[in-house]
Amino acid sequence: MKILYFVCAILFAPISALAMNHGHSPSHPGMQSPFQTVEQEGLVLEKFWARARIGMAPNSAAYGRIRITDDEDRLVEARTPVATTVELHEHIKDNGVMRMREVEGGFHLTSSTPLQMKPGGYHIMLLGLTGTLEANTTMPLELVFKSGRILTIDVPVLDFKPMKH
Numbered sequence: 001m002k003i004l005y006f007v008c009a010i011l012f013a014p015i016s017a018l019a020m021n022h023g024h025s026p027s028h029p030g031m032q033s034p035f036q037t038v039e040q041e042g043l044v045l046e047k048f049w050a051r052a053r054i055g056m057a058p059n060s061a062a063y064g065r066i067r068i069t070d071d072e073d074r075l076v077e078a079r080t081p082v083a084t085t086v087e088l089h090e091h092i093k094d095n096g097v098m099r100m101r102e103v104e105g106g107f108h109l110t111s112s113t114p115l116q117m118k119p120g121g122y123h124i125m126l127l128g129l130t131g132t133l134e135a136n137t138t139m140p141l142e143l144v145f146k147s148g149r150i151l152t153i154d155v156p157v158l159d160f161k162p163m164k165h
């Protein structure tokens with residue numbers, strides 16, 4: 001499993017660095033996700049999107065924002081049929097090197113601090129893509145919370161293109 005994380009870090013670190021610093025993504029001011037905000041069971045899901053498959057890369061990621069209107073909860077799992085494994089990940093700086101790792105126990109949500117998933121930060125890692133995951137399509141994504149809430153959404157798949165300077 002550690003080898004898988006290392007391979008993912010090598011494959012996605014350059015892409016994530018582009019997204020953090022110069023990338024063209026829905027978290028970038030010039031681009032908006034076509035995702036329609038979903039309000040259900042005390043949760044507000046906004047600006048979700050998944051990165052289209054790059055060539056034959058076996059992995060991708062999904063991003064978005066979750067606000068909770070009541071007390072607190074924890075996103076503990078995500079599922080989709082477009083990947084054999086789905087993990088909740090974060091980027092960390094380890095001895096000056098950006099690395100990805102799975103977040104044990106999931107992402108904590110409170111009414112005062114929304115969960116922002118974006119390139120270079122928290123994200124939903126899609127490992128072992130089972131199809132093409134093409135831009136301008138959608139993918140189903142099921143979000144499972146510690147409270148028992150389960151929400152299924154259709155996430156837009158977008159191209160990932162670095163900005164030209």
